[in-house]
Amino acid sequence: MTQLLQTLINGLLLGGFYAVMVLGxxxxxxxxxxxxxxxxxxxxxxxxxxxxLFTSFSIDPFASLLLIMPIMFIVGFIMQKFLLNRLLERPxxxxxxxxxxxxxxxxxxxxxxxSADPRNVPVSYSGSFELLGLSLPLVKSxxxxxxxxxxxxLYLFLQYTRLGKAIRAAAQNKNAAKIxxxxxxxxxxxxxxxxxxxTAAAGAIISPTQAIFPFMGxxxxxxxxxxxxxxxxxxxxxxxxxGMLLGMAEVMVATYVxxxxxxxxxxxxxxxLILVLIFRPQGILTGLKRMPID
Amino acid sequence: MLLIENVYAGYRDxxxxxxxxxxxxxxxxxxxxxxxxAGKSTVFKAIYGLVKIRQGRVIFGExxxxxxxxxxxxxxxxxxxxxxxxxFPQMSVxxxxxxxxxxxxxxxxxxxxxxxxxxxxxKLAQRQYQQAGTMSGGEQRxxxxxxxxxxxxxxxxMDEPSAGLSPSMTKMIFENIVRLNQEIGLTVLAIEQxxxxxxxxxxxxxxxxxxxxxFEGVASELLQDQEVRRSFLGG
Numbered sequence: 421m422t423q424l425l426q427t428l429i430n431g432l433l434l435g436g437f438y439a440v441m442v443l444g445x446x447x448x449x450x451x452x453x454x455x456x457x458x459x460x461x462x463x464x465x466x467x468x469x470x471x472x473l474f475t476s477f478s479i480d481p482f483a484s485l486l487l488i489m490p491i492m493f494i495v496g497f498i499m500q501k502f503l504l505n506r507l508l509e510r511p512x513x514x515x516x517x518x519x520x521x522x523x524x525x526x527x528x529x530x531x532x533x534x535s536a537d538p539r540n541v542p543v544s545y546s547g548s549f550e551l552l553g554l555s556l557p558l559v560k561s562x563x564x565x566x567x568x569x570x571x572x573x574l575y576l577f578l579q580y581t582r583l584g585k586a587i588r589a590a591a592q593n594k595n596a597a598k599i600x601x602x603x604x605x606x607x608x609x610x611x612x613x614x615x616x617x618x619t620a621a622a623g624a625i626i627s628p629t630q631a632i633f634p635f636m637g638x639x640x641x642x643x644x645x646x647x648x649x650x651x652x653x654x655x656x657x658x659x660x661x662x663g664m665l666l667g668m669a670e671v672m673v674a675t676y677v678x679x680x681x682x683x684x685x686x687x688x689x690x691x692x693l694i695l696v697l698i699f700r701p702q703g704i705l706t707g708l709k710r711m712p713i714d
Numbered sequence: 715m716l717l718i719e720n721v722y723a724g725y726r727d728x729x730x731x732x733x734x735x736x737x738x739x740x741x742x743x744x745x746x747x748x749x750x751x752a753g754k755s756t757v758f759k760a761i762y763g764l765v766k767i768r769q770g771r772v773i774f775g776e777x778x779x780x781x782x783x784x785x786x787x788x789x790x791x792x793x794x795x796x797x798x799x800x801x802f803p804q805m806s807v808x809x810x811x812x813x814x815x816x817x818x819x820x821x822x823x824x825x826x827x828x829x830x831x832x833x834x835x836x837k838l839a840q841r842q843y844q845q846a847g848t849m850s851g852g853e854q855r856x857x858x859x860x861x862x863x864x865x866x867x868x869x870x871x872m873d874e875p876s877a878g879l880s881p882s883m884t885k886m887i888f889e890n891i892v893r894l895n896q897e898i899g900l901t902v903l904a905i906e907q908x909x910x911x912x913x914x915x916x917x918x919x920x921x922x923x924x925x926x927x928x929f930e931g932v933a934s935e936l937l938q939d940q941e942v943r944r945s946f947l948g949g
Contacts, residue, residue, distance in 0.1 A: 582816075582819070585805075585809065585812070585813060586813075586816065588802070588804075588805065589802050589805070589813050589816075592802040592803055592804055592805065593799075593800060593801070593802050593803070595796065595798060595800060596796075596800035596801065596802060597802075597813075598784060599784070599788075599794060599796060599800060600788075600813050600814055600815075600816045600817075600861070601784075601785045601788050601789075601816050601817045602813075602816055603785070
């Protein structure tokens with residue numbers, strides 16, 4: 421019983437991280453219709469920035485968000501404005517290739533600069549605390565709380581601000597957004613900036629819990645894809661639900677299926693993806709808009 | 715109010731409009747009818763800066779709005795209701811109206827205007843918190859018209875207000891257009907496939923054929939005209 425509860429808690433904590441990890445990917449797809457294949461590499465970039473700030477200036481990875489997010493916002497803004505916006509009228513293969521190219525470039529630039537050696541961010545407050553007889557890992561709980569706070573912030577921004585409404589409008593009906601005077605290209609660039617900032621933030625907050633290396637990104641892109649399919653495009657409750665489901669599935673398999681451990685997370689993710697595509701191709705919730713068929 | 719003089723416009727090297735002349739006076743409902751491929755929608759796009767005008771000009775009030783960008787034309791006081799469905803389906807009626815006034819930043823003014831527009835459309839007022847995508851086609855079109863009124867335009871252009879609607883819905887939409895014209899003096903330029911319905915609700919009409927206007931006149935007279943009847947109204 422305690423083991424089950426403990427497993428559920430671990431799944432919950434992992435799920436919370438997955439939910440915030442997927443937001444950038446999911447909103448990018450939902451608003452611009454672009455599947456960002458460099459998602460994991462932007463996450464990796466965020467993790468490296470956190471490592472750099474931690475080792476060079478001993479800035480805590482959670483505090484470093486205040487620096488990393490604005491920097492990566494600018495990166496995303498520029499990428500959308502000068503590259504992806506020009507490809508939007510082309511077939512979607514163009515943006516797929518472009519983001520794939522960015523992923524290769526980012527991974528290899530990091531390899532050249534930092535070598536392929538794995539890096540760690542050993543924060544001083546690792547360990548766990550007891551709550552109601554269950555042991556909660558401190559760092560992972562902190563990640564969970566920050567993840568929820570980021571999600572809530574994004575939700576409130578999209579729901580209630582003028583810019584947030586413009587982003588939702590552009591996602592739901594591009595032509596109508598133009599009619600009411602929304603500058604689509606500007607809104608896209610801002611959205612991309614937000615998405616990349618969120619993705620890098622996800623990378624920064626998990627930096628204390630996992631090895632950082634240039635090619636760590638790909639599993640995250642795959643998992644983001646699964647969660648987006650699970651939860652629907654660009655939808656925050658969907659991302660939360662999808663993230664939780666995947667987190668639970670991974671932790672359950674690791675605990676109860678002998679001989680697998682946590683190394684097969686991607687396999688589980690793909691298995692979940694296949695099952696969803698067979699039984700619930702429309703996703704669990706409907707998103708910012710329907711999944712485009714073409 | 716709106717004056718279109720000898721406009722030539724089209725795509726690439728091919729002119730679809732070959733000398734179109736139109737005039738809309740304040741307080742009028744003007745309807746442009748014509749067969750498929752006559753260039754009706756291109757007139758709409760040319761005025762709104764979505765298709766390049768190669769020759770001729772568009773005057774709105776005192777201002778030359780030829781080839782301005784859509785946003786500038788919107789700011790000049792021309793709103794549009796396009797043919798394609800243009801509500802934001804997963805937003806409430808109120809949010810849709812709010813976005814109609816995206817160019818305005820003063821929240822108080824926006825909320826006041828929303829309440830005003832909802833007063834004009836009691837049906838929308840009943841559903842102001844409902845998601846727009848869950849309403850019927852006719853209600854969505856009403857919302858589109860309501861949203862076009864948010865910036866207090868001097869002229870509303872409508873491309874095929876009847877598109878995709880049942881005859882009874884079409885009738886309801888045109889009744890609303892006439893009502894708005896009478897109640898608040900709304901000036902409307904409609905482009906309409908459904909010639910009879912369009913002309914019956916209008917003051918004046920233009921017939922567009924092969925990129926030129928061939929007939930024009932008081933709507934009720936066009937409805938009686940032998941040639942117009944034979945060609946466009948089914949005898």
